[in-house]
Amino acid sequence: MTQALIAPSLLSADFARLGEEVRSVVAAGADWIHLDVMDNHFVPNLTFGPMVCQALRKYAVHADGSRVPIDVHLMVQPVDALARAFADAGADVITFHPEAGAHVDRTLQLIKAAGCKAGLVLNPSSPLDALEWELDQLDVVLIMSVNPGFGGQSFIPAALKKIERVRKMIEASGRDIRLEVDGGIKTGNIRAAHDAGADTFVAGSAIFGQSDYRSVIDAMRAEISRPAAT
Ligand code: DX5
Ligand code: ZN
Numbered sequence: 609m610t611q612a613l614i615a616p617s618l619l620s621a622d623f624a625r626l627g628e629e630v631r632s633v634v635a636a637g638a639d640w641i642h643l644d645v646m647d648n649h650f651v652p653n654l655t656f657g658p659m660v661c662q663a664l665r666k667y668a669v670h671a672d673g674s675r676v677p678i679d680v681h682l683m684v685q686p687v688d689a690l691a692r693a694f695a696d697a698g699a700d701v702i703t704f705h706p707e708a709g710a711h712v713d714r715t716l717q718l719i720k721a722a723g724c725k726a727g728l729v730l731n732p733s734s735p736l737d738a739l740e741w742e743l744d745q746l747d748v749v750l751i752m753s754v755n756p757g758f759g760g761q762s763f764i765p766a767a768l769k770k771i772e773r774v775r776k777m778i779e780a781s782g783r784d785i786r787l788e789v790d791g792g793i794k795t796g797n798i799r800a801a802h803d804a805g806a807d808t809f810v811a812g813s814a815i816f817g818q819s820d821y822r823s824v825i826d827a828m829r830a831e832i833s834r835p836a837a838t
Contacts, residue, residue: 614637751787
């Protein structure tokens with residue numbers, strides 16, 4: 609079984625202390641740092657540019673000096689110029705929404721050529737069509753379980769069915785593709801997302817809304833690994 613990864617979303621961190629927040633959440637056990645990039649055009653909110661990603665890179669390291677991957681979720685339109693800029697700014701994973709790009713396959717190629725892992729993000733109402741033709745180009749599929757744009761929204765249960773379907777597609781492909789879920793993930797529902805087939809879990813408000821980040825991350829991992837109820 610693939611190792612489950614917890615990816616805290618900085619969208620709910622204290623923006624006045626972002627570097628410290630990254631350091632704290634890494635010390636608390638974060639596997640990836642999820643950076644939500646919003647352009648006030650594709651989504652109705654405005655967040656971080658590539659310079660912020662670059663500035664945060666030096667904080668996304670473990671005590672032994674090894675790096676914690678920065679997972680850039682692009683909610684921008686058009687995609688290509690910013691994908692390139694985030695790759696140059698030290699992103700490790702770059703995902704984008706297929707409806708935001710005119711030439712999805714070309715954008716995936718661009719991200720991979722820049723040395724990053726590439727992924728597609730599916731909104732709650734988005735069909736799986738893009739995956740059918742692009743699965744062999746993907747390192748990550750990100751299923752949105754809220755409508756993108758804001759943190760602190762409630763998990764949309766239909767996402768579980770979508771995760772199940774995408775898990776089957778990934779298994780059938782035989783490829784090593786992460787299945788990430790983003791939006792409304794809490795200690796109380798992470799197990800359902802895991803059981804549906806997700807292996808990478810974005811959580812913003814659930815983690816940064818508490819003072820003890822480690823206890824939330826530990827509780828999430830405990831949920832994922834507890835034996836199934838009989
Ligand atoms: C929403 C973002 C999510 C969001 C998750 O557009 O993509 O990453 O920050 O936040 P929570 O966990 O609070 O739903
Ligand atoms: Zn996100």
